[in-house]
Amino acid sequence: MSEHYNRGAITLHWVTAALIVANLLLGLSMVALPVSPRKLHWYLFHKSIGITIFLLTSLRIAWRTIRPHPAPVPMPPWQRRAARASHALLYVLLFVIPLSGWLYSSATGVQVVYLGVVPLPDLVGKDKALGDALRIVHVSLNACLFALVVVHVVAAIKHHFIDRDTVLVRMLPIVKAPGIVRP
Amino acid sequence: MSGSRILPGALGALAFLAAGVVHADSVVAEKSEIDFTLKAMGVKFDGRFRKWKADVFFQPKALATSTAAIDVDLGSVDLASSESETEAKGPLWFDTAKFPVAHFASTSIRDLGGDRYEVTGKLMLKGITHDCAVPLTVSTDAAGNRVAEGTFSLKRLDYRIGEGEWADTATVDNDILVHVRMVLKPTG
Numbered sequence: 122m123s124e125h126y127n128r129g130a131i132t133l134h135w136v137t138a139a140l141i142v143a144n145l146l147l148g149l150s151m152v153a154l155p156v157s158p159r160k161l162h163w164y165l166f167h168k169s170i171g172i173t174i175f176l177l178t179s180l181r182i183a184w185r186t187i188r189p190h191p192a193p194v195p196m197p198p199w200q201r202r203a204a205r206a207s208h209a210l211l212y213v214l215l216f217v218i219p220l221s222g223w224l225y226s227s228a229t230g231v232q233v234v235y236l237g238v239v240p241l242p243d244l245v246g247k248d249k250a251l252g253d254a255l256r257i258v259h260v261s262l263n264a265c266l267f268a269l270v271v272v273h274v275v276a277a278i279k280h281h282f283i284d285r286d287t288v289l290v291r292m293l294p295i296v297k298a299p300g301i302v303r304p
Numbered sequence: 305m306s307g308s309r310i311l312p313g314a315l316g317a318l319a320f321l322a323a324g325v326v327h328a329d330s331v332v333a334e335k336s337e338i339d340f341t342l343k344a345m346g347v348k349f350d351g352r353f354r355k356w357k358a359d360v361f362f363q364p365k366a367l368a369t370s371t372a373a374i375d376v377d378l379g380s381v382d383l384a385s386s387e388s389e390t391e392a393k394g395p396l397w398f399d400t401a402k403f404p405v406a407h408f409a410s411t412s413i414r415d416l417g418g419d420r421y422e423v424t425g426k427l428m429l430k431g432i433t434h435d436c437a438v439p440l441t442v443s444t445d446a447a448g449n450r451v452a453e454g455t456f457s458l459k460r461l462d463y464r465i466g467e468g469e470w471a472d473t474a475t476v477d478n479d480i481l482v483h484v485r486m487v488l489k490p491t492g
Contacts, residue, residue: 156391158475161344230384232348247384 124191125291133181144170169236175219194286207269215265219260228252331358332449335487343477355380360488367413372423376406396467403430429463453485
């Protein structure tokens with residue numbers, strides 16, 4: 122018998138997942154746009170979503186200390202270690218990627234204004250060489266995130282269809298698998 | 305002979321030119337700047353012009369004969385990225401192919417008291433001329449140069465700067481803050 126994740130954790134997980142996918146697509150599309158009002162809007166959305174992911178991840182960390190996750194589903198120790206490591210790395214990336222984007226924006230001389238309303242302080246001064254370097258950092262970190270998300274999704278599917286355990290189901294918002302307890 | 309009549313005329317012209325040279329302040333270009341800030345959806349974008357030419361004669365005690373004329377090479381615009389610069393030079397913004405230079409010529413300079421002055425004049429930008437008032441604060445730097453510095457708000461749509469898809473002020477504010485700093489080495 123294993124426990125379902127709590128509603129707060131499930132909500133934060135899926136909202137973050139949706140924002141990550143949206144922002145990866147938005148980031149890739151916006152850079153290809155010609156300079157236009159649409160491009161400015163998309164950059165504003167991209168940066169605002171990024172900061173939102175940072176905030177939601179902070180909230181998740183706080184939430185899981187108040188409402189701990191259920192005990193892991195039984196699985197071989199190497200899989201448990203791999204899951205723990207990849208989850209930790211995902212959290213790290215969800216903090217570091219928005220920060221790298223914010224740094225990059227500052228270095229190009231463009232202040233980040235959250236939701237077009239809340240101006241955030243510039244983290245570094247305008248510096249073209251630094252900006253070019255940070256762009257590479259931001260893009261590379263996102264490539265890592267993308268790879269890790271693929272591993273995360275493949276692992277969840279593998280657990281569900283091959284191992285036939287509750288790893289995936291206990292994170293789903295609506296489905297209630299037999300033998301699973303919703304807290 | 306006609307030569308005897310030409311010579312005094314030529315000398316007179318030379319003297320006049322010389323007087324003109326004496327009267328123009330020399331602008332210390334590397335310490336001077338013309339830059340601007342525009343705001344798009346709450347985000348500020350800074351830019352400046354790399355190339356411009358200023359003919360300034362400023363005498364606080366002789367404001368009636370003081371003048372300022374500035375030519376700005378719009379193609380020298382410096383923005384955050386080269387693709388923004390290309391857009392700024394394009395037909396929707398400065399349209400530098402047709403209007404390469406912005407020109408300002410003062411018509412009067414007024415003393416506002418306390419080292420503050422107001423320069424009024426005509427600004428021609430993108431083939432459109434409007435009256436323009438620039439408030440300046442004048443000080444003296446360590447090297448004894450006269451520093452005139454001020455900021456004024458330019459309504460970009462008055463000059464058709466940012467047309468078409470850019471015309472909506474919900475995206476890009478109509479007000480562009482232009483900052484001018486002229487460091488003058490007085491010769492008079």
